[in-house]
Amino acid sequence: MAPVVNSVTPNQGSSAGGTSVTISGTGFIGSTAARFGGTPAAGFVLVSNTKITAISPPGVGTVNVTVTGPTGGSTQSIPYTYVNAPAPVIAALVPNTGQETGGTIVTITGSGFTGATQVRFGELTSTFTMISGSQLTATAPAAGAGPVLVTVTTPAGTSNPAPFCYFAATAPVVTDIDPSQGPLAGGNTVTITGSGFTGATQVRFGGLTSTFTVISGSQVNATAPGGSGTVPITVVTPGGSSTGDVFYDYVAAPVIVSLNPSEGPSFGGNSVTIVGTDFTHVTDVFFGASPAPFSIVSDTQIVATPPAGAGTVVVTIASAGGPSSPGAPYTYL
Template identity: 50%
Template sequence: MAAAAPAGAGTVQTTVATPDGTGSGSGFTYVFAAPAISSVVPNQGSVEGGNTVTLTGTGFTGATSVSFGGVAAAFIAVSATQVTAVAPAAPAGAVNVTITTPGGTSAGVPYTYVAAPVLSGVAPAQGPLAGGNTVTLSGTGFTGATAVHFGANAASSFTVVSPTQLTTSVPTGGPGPVAVTVTTPGGTSTQAVFYYYLGAPVLNAISPGSGQVAGGNSVTLTGANLLQATAVRFGATAASTYTIVSATEIRAVAPPGAAGTVPVTVTTPGGTSNGVTYAYLGVPVISGLVPGQGPSAGGTTVTLTGVGLTYTTAVLFGAVPAGFTVVSDTQLTTTTPPGVAGAVTVRVVTPGGTSIGLPYTRLDPPGI
């Protein structure tokens, strides 16, 4: 007698029923068809593993193991046609994914382990806040890149030129440095730095506007877009010391220079500023003093002649300062302060230094 076996699994007992009763039967074993995998999604992932992979195919019922290149993976049997597994860690390269059931082991389907990319350079490494400029990233492992980030901002477009080169359009951001990263199925790259810069710097003023030719004096520059300053120059000479106080202020130490005026500029990634005038001053020289004497009560107007008098900050009779008016670079007038009778040295002070003195004689009033 022939009979068609109903659906089932494993080994079952067969029996025959007749009007006279039910006879004892023999065992019957259901044999599973070997499973078959039609797809693995995604078909690549990090060498560190841990990502979820979906296997689709047939004959997955009763699955006992899922293997990635011989390494067992944790899995959940979702249905006869689908299983989800967690990829184990493995070296970079392709492996075969298989599934085993009581019906046997499937043929392998490729899955590729990918190492995390390495980012070694960004060129150019700076650009405007508005973005939009194209930069080239260099490194390794860029194949299959899925994202490029500048800080928290994703680049809207990028092109993988080769496994070692990628071009991308910079998104808006800044100001200042941000970390650039590349993401692939292998993970997220090491970081490189990109600088967002403001517009070209602008200088409005320098204070003080003059100093001695030996340099060494501190000056304050004010303006705009002064963050990220890379150089402060007095003419062609760079200041060896400067401090960025804010986007509108820099303090610098003037380097040595020759007597005369020079433009002071600030350079940032956004460009070089306009120049503001700074005067290097030699030590003033006084060559004449008229009249050379007067009453000890003071109040006499004296004319000093010489050179380098424009930036005079003080006229001293001995140690006593006197009021003065600068007439020109070669002449000034001063009013003598009172003092004891006798000779006193007159000197002129400017940011360039203090002059050598000339004598002035105070006279007592005549006796009666």
Template identity: 50%
Template sequence: MISSVTPAAGSPGGGTPVTLTGSNFTQITVVRFGQMFAPSFTVVSATQITAVAPPGSGTVHITVTGSGGTSNGVAYSYVSVPAPVLTGISPASGPASGGTTVTLTGSGVAGATAVRFGSTPASSFTVVSATQITAVAPPGSGTVQVTVTTPGGTSNGVAYSYVSAPVPVLASVSPGQGPVGGGNAVTLTGSGLTGVTAVTFGATSALSFTVVSATQITALAPPGAAGPVQITATGPGGTSSGVTYFYVGVPTLTGASPTTGPVSGGTTVTLTGTSLLGTTAVRFGPTSASSFTVVSATQITAVAPPGSGTVQITVVTPGGTSNGIPYTYVATPVLTRLSPTEGPVDAGTTVTLFGSGLTTTNSVLFGTTPASFTVVSDIWVTALAPAGPAGPVNVTVTTPGGTSNNVVYTRVAAPGI
């Protein structure tokens, strides 16, 4: 029994390969198209036969005959279909090992039943439209003619060359990382790169690339997800092994400590955040840090350069520039006088210090002895003089801006009888 035939039409000149599906095909000895015998046929299985149509006209019934008798008939039409015409092939060359996907363009290819590279069938093919077919080249050598067969016949041939080209080799990429947004230029080095036709980052094609020489390619990275991908290059000889490229997220700063320091710079600031590996610069406003150390992906230490006012600290990585964290430069405090200027050797005398830049005072020293103190305003601090030996002692205040000049306080011994 025959259930279907594919294709159900072919050229009046015959030669169209058809596939019959049905049942009980094992002992088939004859295949007829109407009264005409098929010039050749193959019993593929108990449910499938392939046969070549003989010349004919109109609509005939295909039957098969075996030891059990003759099957039902299925209709097959001889139609005057123009032979397909091929006008182009791209690419027109590939490696001897095959596997290259080529695009064939022309006309009348909609009903293609075969694509051949010379006498060898394509590994696979897909009819895209009446004017285009994609096919995977089988292994081969030299230059062959690619043809397409349809019910209308076999097309003219277009030349395809098998190239004994080396497989491209990639050895390195520089830089080895870039932003997730892509768009940065990288340089690939290796060998056998002359005929490269594609560069991919993971599964994504480079935005563009230029073959500089047999050992170098420049490419623009496409956007990608944070993390590593393999860059590969494909040429007539095949596809290279990969070199690792990292997509880096935009860095983020979440904190800085301390957030103030002297205008002269020199303060070591600890920055915390995310995606800080690969940092190439730390800036305090427009000025680069005197030095910096990347401790981890979440921490950097940097030495503040000289500056003034409040500036934004930012870090720069291959992933971009971070948000800013404010940092304030504090002027060195100045003392102009104190009152009273003397007191007993015992502790407890309240001394008022006058000057400027005193708001952020964090220490008051009488000599080397700390005093308890209260910041009243930017020009006024009160302190309790600590006990000490009789005589003069230098009083200083310290802020994030540094240590002030000194003013003299004199301890006076109590009179004795």
């Protein structure tokens, strides 16, 4: 039985030839040639009984595509149109690597992309968005680790191939965070360091998601959401999730209840006991605007040494949980 051609994809290409065309039909086993009008294809690969890939030869106008088999040629009139336009050209892929799980957004720059009908990563087709005749973005499909060739196809033909390399997907690893403590209300910026952060899709503080920015494959800056207690930090990428072995502490703001004594000499130097709550993570003590040396006795008591001063000032303390509110008055004699 003679082969039967049902369709050709794409059905247009450059008058200079060189377009990769998929010919679909039946009865292709044993076929020896494909023709564009009266001209043999520049390349011919028998894929299966229903599929052939051929490279269009140079030509003009609209011609019929036929396949020649052992018992004769196909007789259907399946048109292919030559267009007088340059084939697309790929100049660069950014990025030119991505995880084998796919999903990497690749910006393709070059020329002749207007009317693009297909973007391929190796043998796999990709979803893509046309930005302009010189730029489009494509989503890398999932594939095995290793290099593939990316091509763009338009009615004028198929572009030169550009290399893209898939690397094995690995789960991210969080090794450190700075700071590791913050206020219950959240809102502070936490720098997360580790590896495998490229393409991160989520950062979690315990069960709460965070807004974040990927700085590099080894650093993410995240804004802590409001929370409480000690929670694990988790980074999620297409390669998996980190194990949550690094923790972040939510700290309550300190509260000052009393000062003993609440007055002292103008030259300072005496000891003042500050009584209150949530003092464990205190970082600074101030008498007015002046810092004072101090020691943390317990979560409810601090001993501070006032600096020299005059009049009545407000004593405040600062901690990872934020500043104390309100402060307490201290009078210089």
